[in-house]
Amino acid sequence: MKNSTSLYSRLGVMLLAVLCFAYFSTHASETNGDGEEINVSGEVLDMSCFMASGAKGEGHKGCAEKCINNGMPIGLLGTDGKVYLLVEDHKNADPYQSLKALAAENVSVTGKYFVRNGMPAIVIGKVKKA
Numbered sequence: 001m002k003n004s005t006s007l008y009s010r011l012g013v014m015l016l017a018v019l020c021f022a023y024f025s026t027h028a029s030e031t032n033g034d035g036e037e038i039n040v041s042g043e044v045l046d047m048s049c050f051m052a053s054g055a056k057g058e059g060h061k062g063c064a065e066k067c068i069n070n071g072m073p074i075g076l077l078g079t080d081g082k083v084y085l086l087v088e089d090h091k092n093a094d095p096y097q098s099l100k101a102l103a104a105e106n107v108s109v110t111g112k113y114f115v116r117n118g119m120p121a122i123v124i125g126k127v128k129k130a
Helices: 002-035 047-053 058-069 094-101
Strands: 036-046 074-078 083-087 106-116 119-129
Touching (some): 036 058, 036 119, 047 074, 058 094
Antiparallel strands (some): 074 083
């Protein structure tokens, strides 16, 4: 009886280890993005007003321009419903800088996708007005 209990215990521990490994290896790519290049379309946001009050759209354009030009972070409300923090590429700042003139407008961005502590971000490589 003791041998079968020991066998079941070892099988249980092995099964738990396999399940944990499968779970963490599946979710690892979801949590860091690994710098995968993606293309996302959507509205350019000023993250300050959007996060504090949900402000977006053409009616918020003037305020968004002021906030972005005062250094507030820039985001993108993707057509997929997700919000992405947009980040400047230190080696190529021009695409990110061009977003400052596109507050509340629809664009398509291409760049490297990362997630850090739950925050999805795109390091901007290209911007195209939609």
